[in-house]
Amino acid sequence: MEKHTGTIEEIIYHNEENGYTVGIMETDDDVVTFTGTFANLSEGETMCLTGEWGYHKRYGKQFHVDSFEIILPDSLMGIEKYLSSGLIKGVGKSTAKRLVEHFGEKTLEIMQYNPGLITEVDGIGEKKAAIITESFREQIEIKEIMMYLQKYGITPSYGIRIYRKYGKETVDKVSDNPYRLAEEIDGIGFKLADKVAGTMGVDRNSEFRIEAGIRFVLIESASEGHTYVTKSFLKERAELVLGVRIEYIDAVISNMAFRGQIFVENINDVECIYYTPYYYAESGTANKLVNLYTNYQPEKKKNILKIIENIEKENVNKLTEKQKEGIVKALENGVSIITGGPGTGKTTVINTLIRVYEELGREPALCAPTGRAAKRITETSGRDAKTIHRLLEYTFSEDTNSLFFNRNDESPLEYDAIIVDEMSMVDILLMNSMLKAVEPGTSLVLVGDVDQLPSVGPGNVLKDIIESGVIPFTKLDKIFRQSETSLIKVNAHKINKGEAPAYNIKDGDFFFIRAEEGKIGETIVSLCSDRLSSHYGLNSLEDIQVLSPMKKGASGTIELNRMLQAALNPESDRKTERKHGDYIFRVGDKVMQIKNNYQLKWTIEKSDGEDDKGEGVFNGDIGYIRYIDLKDEKLWVEFDDRKEVEYNFGQLDELIPAYAVTVHKSQGSEFPAVVIPVTWAPPMLLNRNLFYTAVTRAQRLVVLVGYEKYIKMMIRNNKIMERYSGLDYRLAHIRDFLV
Numbered sequence: 001m002e003k004h005t006g007t008i009e010e011i012i013y014h015n016e017e018n019g020y021t022v023g024i025m026e027t028d029d030d031v032v033t034f035t036g037t038f039a040n041l042s043e044g045e046t047m048c049l050t051g052e053w054g055y056h057k058r059y060g061k062q063f064h065v066d067s068f069e070i071i072l073p074d075s076l077m078g079i080e081k082y083l084s085s086g087l088i089k090g091v092g093k094s095t096a097k098r099l100v101e102h103f104g105e106k107t108l109e110i111m112q113y114n115p116g117l118i119t120e121v122d123g124i125g126e127k128k129a130a131i132i133t134e135s136f137r138e139q140i141e142i143k144e145i146m147m148y149l150q151k152y153g154i155t156p157s158y159g160i161r162i163y164r165k166y167g168k169e170t171v172d173k174v175s176d177n178p179y180r181l182a183e184e185i186d187g188i189g190f191k192l193a194d195k196v197a198g199t200m201g202v203d204r205n206s207e208f209r210i211e212a213g214i215r216f217v218l219i220e221s222a223s224e225g226h227t228y229v230t231k232s233f234l235k236e237r238a239e240l241v242l243g244v245r246i247e248y249i250d251a252v253i254s255n256m257a258f259r260g261q262i263f264v265e266n267i268n269d270v271e272c273i274y275y276t277p278y279y280y281a282e283s284g285t286a287n288k289l290v291n292l293y294t295n296y297q298p299e300k301k302k303n304i305l306k307i308i309e310n311i312e313k314e315n316v317n318k319l320t321e322k323q324k325e326g327i328v329k330a331l332e333n334g335v336s337i338i339t340g341g342p343g344t345g346k347t348t349v350i351n352t353l354i355r356v357y358e359e360l361g362r363e364p365a366l367c368a369p370t371g372r373a374a375k376r377i378t379e380t381s382g383r384d385a386k387t388i389h390r391l392l393e394y395t396f397s398e399d400t401n402s403l404f405f406n407r408n409d410e411s412p413l414e415y416d417a418i419i420v421d422e423m424s425m426v427d428i429l430l431m432n433s434m435l436k437a438v439e440p441g442t443s444l445v446l447v448g449d450v451d452q453l454p455s456v457g458p459g460n461v462l463k464d465i466i467e468s469g470v471i472p473f474t475k476l477d478k479i480f481r482q483s484e485t486s487l488i489k490v491n492a493h494k495i496n497k498g499e500a501p502a503y504n505i506k507d508g509d510f511f512f513i514r515a516e517e518g519k520i521g522e523t524i525v526s527l528c529s530d531r532l533s534s535h536y537g538l539n540s541l542e543d544i545q546v547l548s549p550m551k552k553g554a555s556g557t558i559e560l561n562r563m564l565q566a567a568l569n570p571e572s573d574r575k576t577e578r579k580h581g582d583y584i585f586r587v588g589d590k591v592m593q594i595k596n597n598y599q600l601k602w603t604i605e606k607s608d609g610e611d612d613k614g615e616g617v618f619n620g621d622i623g624y625i626r627y628i629d630l631k632d633e634k635l636w637v638e639f640d641d642r643k644e645v646e647y648n649f650g651q652l653d654e655l656i657p658a659y660a661v662t663v664h665k666s667q668g669s670e671f672p673a674v675v676i677p678v679t680w681a682p683p684m685l686l687n688r689n690l691f692y693t694a695v696t697r698a699q700r701l702v703v704l705v706g707y708e709k710y711i712k713m714m715i716r717n718n719k720i721m722e723r724y725s726g727l728d729y730r731l732a733h734i735r736d737f738l739v
């Protein structure tokens with residue numbers, strides 16, 4: 001690392017949002033172009049920059065700043081230039097000159113420690129003095145805070161995020177509890193917070209540290225899908241993370257439980273630990289489901305069957321007994337479930353059910369966890385379906401920086417029935433939020449395929465409710481074949497039952513192409529860029545989706561994206577690009593949003609000039625980069641329905657290339673054609689559940705590329721990674737209590 005001390009001569013570029021700055025500094029013997037992250041920086045300031053030299057292909061040699069120190073200027077000229085930079089409110093060029101003429105080299109010292117004196121200067125009255133003093137104090141404060149954070153190894157880019165969150169209180173908050181950074185600042189994990197705490201001298205055995213480690217393990221476990229963990233699992237992981245004796249961990253667990261920070265409960269005679277939000281979500285869900293189930297006025301079966309009979313006359317096909325049973329149960333019960341694999345007639349049941357409600361003069365709401373799923377239901381039912389978030393009227397509070405729902409127990413939904421599709425994707429937190437907004441008397445109909453991968457968020461909601469045996473459900477198992485040569489649905493059911501799929505039938509829609517390890521990527525690229533598009537008339541970018549079980553490795557999404565990007569959207573002088581972490585984003589690229597962001601604004605341009613506007617881009621949404629503005633550090637993505645979204649470069653962590661995505665990320669979406677590498681992957685990923693989910697994403701074509709032995713391996717491996725989730729236990733427990 002090198003150091004350079006000098007005066008900031010020019011700020012060439014400064015991004016308000018993320019602090020990215022390009023500037024020129026004059027040192028005693030050189031002129032340095034530097035780039036780095038600064039909350040506020042102004043021309044005329046004296047700084048000591050630490051960092052390394054780099055080379056930019058367009059801008060040449062640049063010094064990349066890693067950390068910096070502010071040296072308040074001491075020469076008269078330096079002070080005047082600093083004050084007249086416009087950084088301090090109320091001080092322009094002439095005021096700066098007068099201040100320096102009056103106080104000389106002591107100007108800054110007086111402004112900081114004896115600001116009352118500045119009214120001695122001509123033209124500075126009481127009011128102006130107050131503005132100047134406040135603004136000067138603020139500038140000094142921000143810089144001091146950034147320097148304080150740097151001392152503990154926090155880079156300026158994290159520093160800015162921390163300062164934005166805590167403001168003036170940054171130093172107090174961080175020194176009081178550095179571990180709060182891990183929970184409250186995006187991008188800072190326990191490890192970095194622990195490093196900061198270590199530098200501050202926090203004792204490794206302190207309760208404070210152990211508590212943070214326990215919370216970290218619980219939050220990390222939730223990100224793996226668990227709503228709780230067993231006590232022994234928690235102790236083992238916490239010991240590994242913290243490196244302290246297990247007795248200490250034991251003692252802190254007890255104290256945290258005593259203070260209500262965690263919940264300890266015996267589930268099937270095993271001691272289990274819940275992080276509070278998941279405990280409330282799970283017990284709230286169980287209680288409310290039983291409440292809705294028991295407080296309901298059932299519709300008369302005879303009546304329902306008669307209405308169904310009339311509706312059937314409108315259709316070509318008659319419903320099967322099972323389909324009718326699903327509809328009857330939905331009308332007879334406060335809560336009911338309809339489950340089944342692809343093509344078993346779930347959508348047909350939903351559509352008939354809606355018609356029955358209409359005949360009965362009832363108003364149902366239709367919803368699904370993702371935008372794509374909601375759109376699909378709207379298309380198939382001809383009725384408006386919303387995302388669950390939208391149904392609950394989500395709102396983002398700038399004050400608390402958090403999301404809340406306008407529809408809740410105080411302002412419940414006003415529908416007679418609520419039909420939720422794609423239930424397998426609903427996690428325990430969303431389920432609980434939704435149930436809060438449903439009043440007893442309203443009927444809840446949950447529809448989904450229980451054999452899909454469970455939700456990304458914690459819980460096993462649909463599966464647990466079915467397995468509890470408390471809520472009535474109908475399993476649809478007859479597959480309505482679309483045509484003799486269509487194998488996708490038939491194969492999906494075979495895979496689910498552990499049987500080998502059939503493929504490579506002439507004019508069929510399910511293929512396997514053998515390829516050696518080193519050739520899988522190449523084969524996939526040739527399929528996507530040429531073979532499938534020319535043979536099936538598919539659009540390489542929009543219609544074909546590559547799905548891989550994993551991110552890493554030669555057939556992982558990272559490598560496949562690199563190869564597909566090079567083939568489908570190669571580098572060109574006409575296409576602007578921006579490197580971000582490991583990715584290069586280029587105009588024309590296919591990308592996926594990987595986080596629910598309720599604040600991102602979208603616009604749909606309309607020919608009449610009355611643009612549609614709204615907020616919210618969701619995890620799993622796929623779009624295309626339309627424009628990149630390097631100067632203003634912005635990038636525009638076009639999502640479905642021509643929704644244009646502007647990202648600043650500081651938000652690019654929310655996007656990934658999407659030529660290839662993981663099967664997990666593809667949940668809830670369907671694509672005309674799906675290409676899947678079948679090759680070695682960590683054994684826990686090569687399972688039936690994952691393969692089934694991948695295959696059921698395809699509407700018209702599935703192509704598997706690799707080795708047959710891995711297809712067999714996936715089908716045989718029916719070990720679903722166990723999720724710790726207690727909803728089934730709770731439901732059964734409440735039922736036993738009621739009986």
Ligand SMILES: Nc1ncnc2c1ncn2[C@@H]1O[C@H](COP(=O)(O)OP(=O)(O)OP(=O)(O)O)[C@@H](O)[C@H]1O
Nearest residue numbers: 317318319320341342343344345346347348349480
């Ligand atoms: N009782 C029935 N008799 C004949 N055909 C039916 C019947 N029910 C549904 N179908 C047909 O079977 C096909 C699949 O039905 P549907 O779309 O309702 O299933 P699904 O379970 O929602 O499928 P997916 O999960 O793939 O969307 C459709 O073409 C539908 O018209």
